[in-house]
Amino acid sequence: MANVMIQYTEQGELSLYLAKKDLEEVITQIEFDEEEKWGGELTLANGAIYYVEPYGVKPKLPISVRAKRLQAA
Template sequence: MANVMIQYTEQGQLSLYLAKKDLEEHITSIEFDSDSKWGGELELANGAVYFIEPFGNKPKLPISVRARRLKAA
């Protein structure tokens, strides 16, 4: 598992930053994206898929969380 930062870009898109690899990619889809449940599988623009434990409420961004890579780019 890796520490990642999820934030909005200047263009208003969600992005995932992985400091260990100096990788920043746009998040193209998120499994749960509502005010009552947020997180799950995150698909990145480069094809990689990461998983973060879903939150009970949508968090205030930017946020640092632990993520597990499910599929490499």
């Protein structure tokens, strides 16, 4: 599992930043993106998929979380 930061870009898109690889990629899909449940599988624009343990409420961004890579780009 890796520490990642999820934040909004200047264009208003969600992005995932992985400092270990100096990788920042736009998040194209989130499994759970509601006020009462947020997280799950995050699909990135490059095709990679990461998993973030779902939160009971939508967190305030930016946020640092632990994410597991399910599929490489």
